[in-house]
Amino acid sequence: MRVAILVDNYLTQPSSLRLKLLGEWGFSAYVYDWKILYDTGLSGTALLNNMRALGISPDDPDVLVLSHRHIDHTGGVKKLLDARSRPLTVVAHENLFAKAYARFEVGEVEIGVDFTRDFLESKGVKLVLVRKPYEIAEGVWASGEIPRSWGPSHTGAALDLVPDDMALYIRHPEGLVALTGCGHAGVENIVEYGLKVAGADRLHAIIGGLHFIGLSEARVREVAEYLKAKGPGLIVGTHCTGVSGIAALHAALPGAAEVRGAGAVFEI
């Protein structure tokens, strides 16, 4: 299978120069095999620019899965829909439209979605709101709400526990492949639930935000040790994994952890 990171905080590919890729705080990835777009970044500008640069038309995706309602993952929805000429299925958690706030230096800021259900309907979107695992295609699931039995949730500045945090799980011949947006549910919870949903006994790859920002060094080491024990072939912690978190993963899992950002394409 082939996965591309379309939007990310980081530009790690020298091809960014030639392709004029854009980076921004947020995340989006594309799974070519099933034409699934996972998240849309913050503004839509980076998403559309980078899609086109990588040869992906705005009309290519059949399904958009939103990892959670935060604007750095849902902020590209309006521009994406404006650029399309055919309907799109959008899979999201039931509380997609709930208000969301984060506390920053400047005070409390609203960080929820910037569109309404009426807007989606006016664009012909088929909206699928879920709480349980939702099978998009054979062996491919939007996780639904992820049970949290391990460690603290990775909420960062968010003022709620972000129960809507959903991963994309794919059953691969070599184990579970998981895409994660911000990783608010906690890495262990995301992986353990994915193994269960996909009926896999091993983690093959995890790509996306692991939300190590704000965690203690000891907790990051604990998560890295956990991942190591799962024997993954590929770990790409990016976006809100944070620079020191990415460095810690790289040090703990030298064979598996890669430092990659927007424009990276993986053959898995």
Ligand SMILES: [Fe+2]
């Ligand atoms: Fe995020």
Ligand SMILES: [Fe+2]
């Ligand atoms: Fe988030």
